Amino acid sequence: MSEPVSALGGAKTEALVTVEEMAPRGMIVLRGKLDDTAITGALEKVSGLAMPGQRGITVDGARRLAWMSPDEAMLILPRGDVSGAQADLTAALAGAHALVADLSDARASFRLSGEDAALREVLARLSPVDMHQTAFGPGMVRRTRLAQVAGAFWMPEVGVAELVTFRSVAQYAFDLLSVAARSPRVFA
């Protein structure tokens, strides 16, 4: 089997906020009604993570379980665990109206780190999202627009943000984030 390769080979910009493309991760998407406990129960059992509520994300080590829409959840896990988890999830959902797909190769992942306020400013430059601490913080996931492309981000901890986009726009997203990270602070 061939080795997975990320879109930008781990590109990195060090500035006020550090922007780096993350190494390939596993990403499984589930489509199915998330108000059905048969579906969320299977997700919890296979992932070992608690099912988050609306626009929430559960983070534990390298694993994340995110609420993406009323009928979409995203499970992030180490690349080597994908095929096993996908098979387990498909088996656990045998009788349910649900779809499980491995989208690991469809996405690019980025990690932003730095001072919390600077990090929030970088994201606020690119998205129509209220990035004030009282409006957005760890435990929440936001699907939105990053300049001209779709993306989603969350904060696994204070001072760190993880972000996913479609792989086809990885370079565009990295360049956007890098320019925003290098720009002087406005709200310092």
Add this chain to the structure above:
Amino acid sequence: MLILTCPCCGVTAEETEFHGGGEAHLKREGPGSDDAAFEGYLFHRENPRGVHFERWRHVYGCGKWFHAARDTGTLEVFGTYSAQTTEPPADLLEKIRERRPGWSWREFS
């Protein structure tokens, strides 16, 4: 700036996170309908300055379609509601009557 709240995922964001889908509550006229009804379905649209009902999609967010009632002149949003309905909810119509006495839109007032 038009600010909408998606009733499917609860996000409140400005309009660039959404995409407009045109007039709400159109009744499809297909095979078997007469020419006038079909023409109306294809081409006749409201164009109000004031209360309007539209379809919107949370295109950069959860991806879902929903309905919005707003004022095209002031951009005041009276409310957003499920796409799975053929007419605006009664409590929303009541709210619009309070905010815009004497309003009308198609058969609603």
